[in-house]
Amino acid sequence: MPGPGPVHGAVLSPERRAADLDAVAGAAVDVVVVGGGVTGAGAALDAAARGLSVVLLERADLAAGTSRWSSKLVHGGLRYLAHGELGLARESARERAVLMGVTAPHLVRPLPFLVPDAAGRTASALAALGGRLGDAVRASVPGGRRSLPATRRVGAAEVARLTPGVRGRGGGVVFWDGQLADDARLVVALARTAAAGGARMVTGAAVRAVDGADVHVELDDGEALALRAGVVVNATGVWAQRLAPGVRLVPSRGSHLVVPAARLGAPSAALTVPLPGSRSRYVFALPQPEGLVYLGLTDEPVPGPVPDADPLPSDAEVAQLLDTVNQVLVEPLTRADVVGCYAGLRPLVLPASAGAGPGNATADLSRRHLLREDGPVLTVVGGKLTTYRAMAEEVVDAAVARLGRGAPRSPTARLPLVGAAPRTALDRVAAPRRLVARYGTEAPAVAALGSEPVVDGRPETVGELRFAVRAEGARSVADLLDRRVRIGLVPADRARAVPVAERVLAAEL
Incomplete structure (x- = not known):
């Protein structure tokens, strides 16, 4: 059974971010992933697991975009069967089994x-x-x-x-x-597991342009930096056209x-x-x-x-x-x-056969993903949260082929995320069941940081906020309340939680 502390190497602390920033500026790396949602974090993990050097750049925070607004489901695709998309339904069912059995059973x-x-x-x-x-x-x-x-x-x-x-x-x-206990928690776990494999995860870093191998970045403090990439993976979801205008x-x-x-x-x-x-x-x-x-x-x-x-x-x-x-x-x-x-x-x-206009029948559009090459940029877009791992595997396959190095096969179907363990082991973790369902084997470390509630009448603890800053890359009130513990889904509770979050940030940063 893992010890009570966070998994070694997977800590996204303020010190880790500062070190990653210093290492990234002017560096040459195999893969730059743009976008810190589930697809981008999954791609960073897959690439790092194959032995490639990886930098993930996210303009805001992990799971700041679409990945935190799902139904919190890992589903097998019954709707796809209704549309005759058996292959997509099988892919969904396969990836659901991987998540439930290996990747994130907690x-x-x-x-x-x-x-x-x-x-x-x-x-x-x-x-x-x-x-x-x-x-x-x-x-x-x-x-x-x-x-x-x-x-x-x-x-x-x-x-x-x-x-x-x-x-x-x-x-x-x-x-x-x-x-899912929480879609944003899945993204954070992916990012931390990628970091444990050597990937550098830099939030608050907006990619402004890709010029050949040069990636130009603006940090949220206004500073600019550049680095060189063998391959740029565009995993920015609905914003993908900013780096790949030809995607429809x-x-x-x-x-x-x-x-x-x-x-x-x-x-x-x-x-x-x-x-x-x-x-x-x-x-x-x-x-x-x-x-x-x-x-x-x-x-x-x-x-x-x-x-x-x-x-x-x-x-x-x-x-x-x-x-x-x-x-x-x-x-x-x-x-x-x-x-x-x-x-x-x-x-x-939008399929290439769809003509010039998009129409409005989005409910009937396929949830299949697209992989597209535009010079140095590989864009992966579409799909859904359940199949993030398959999307990441495909885009890293393409990156490996282009680079001529890196393991040819993805190991991520057999790679547990931080906190993951078989159900029998999770049942033995000495921590409140609610924390085990969100942090897995790391729940004792979270519990040790404080059990007082952030808001009276709600279960979230101050220990969770402290852990989010120390290990999960949280840097702001929004990071804490809207993405790490999700109190922000109820605005009245969020308003009461803001002073507590501010005190934690002042003490931890």
């Missing part, structure tokens, strides 16, 4: 999804069919057969137990998928609402309600450990240039989410029940 847990008959018997029958097809796909990939329970029909008593807020006395169908993207906004779990009877399963008029799109009420439920997901086209600021749900999206889930609830939710909301932009790739 961050991913099985979650039941319930489609009640109250949503219509046609809906629950389709869910049963789709779930069984998903079970068959899962059984066909390595490690998939035993990773989740099978789809089954349940009676009224089970519906009432799993989702107490559902009206009527009908049964329903339960299928299973994976749920159709961003889509996915929005979620945050509501108290008590308003839905404190469900233990994800309540799943079909969007009216669709057989492949659902609204999910996803239970969270903090006594909250995330209600999502929308799929709205986003025209025009992509802004740097975080997107927000529109009034129409809020109404759509509430109206859809209210179809099956005894006590309908109102806007007054919404204590927070968030939205992210999916970088959907």
Whole structure:
């Protein structure tokens, strides 16, 4: 069992960032990764694991963009089966099994999804069919057969137990998928594991231009620096066109609402309600450990240039989410029940055959990713959080081929992230279960830094904030509250937490 401290070499401390900055300026490296989201962090890890020298440059913070605005799911792609994309569904199921079994079993847990008959018997029958097809796909990939329970029909008593807020006395169908404790925590774990493998991780570093092998960077203190790269990996998601203007993207906004779990009877399963008029799109009420439920997901086209600021749900999206889930609830939710909301932009790739105009059917665009070469820049874009590792593997394959060095095969399917361990070992970690579910084997180190709550009535601790600064690269209040502990998802709680975060930063930096 690992000791109580952070994994050696994986500490993203203020001192480590300063040393990385000194080493990066004027350096020549094999791979420069631009973008500190899940794809960029995954690519940095893959490249470092193959013996390449790596620098990751992120303009803001780890997981500052789309990667922290997901539904926090590691899913097997039932929707892709509905669109006939069997290959994408198998890839999703395979990568889910890798995450749950090897890469991050501490961050991913099985979650039941319930489609009640109250949503219509046609809906629950389709869910049963789709779930069984998903079970068959899962059984066909390595490690998939035993990773989740099978789809089954349940009676009224089970519906009432799993989702107490559902009206009527009908049964329903339960299928299973994976749920992340926190999408941003996955990105931080990837970045720290890459750092342990020798990658230099520099946040607050915006890439302004790539000129041949020269990468020009502006730091958030206004200082400029340059370095030379054998290959530049553009993993900037919806902002990919800034380094690769020829990539054709159709961003889509996915929005979620945050509501108290008590308003839905404190469900233990994800309540799943079909969007009216669709057989492949659902609204999910996803239970969270903090006594909250995330209600999502929308799929709205986003025209025009992509802004740097975080997107927000529109009034129409809020109404759509509430109206859809209210179809099956005894006590309908109102806007007054919404204590927070968030939205992210999916970088959907427009196929080359799509003509000149993007149209607006983003829900029907494939979630396949694109790998494109533009001179020294390799752009990897599209896909989804679940398949980040496969995307990273493909782009590093291309980098290795171009460089003529580095291991030809990726080892990341067999590489646990910091904090990861088999479930039996995690069960023996001497720390609060909530911390184990977020930090894995490092939970004792986090617990030792302080157990007092950041905000009364919430579970997050001051020790987590201290650990975020000392080991996870946090440098600001936003880094702490919006990306390391996620209190920021409830604005009223965030306001109360700001003074505590400021005190921690003043003491630690």
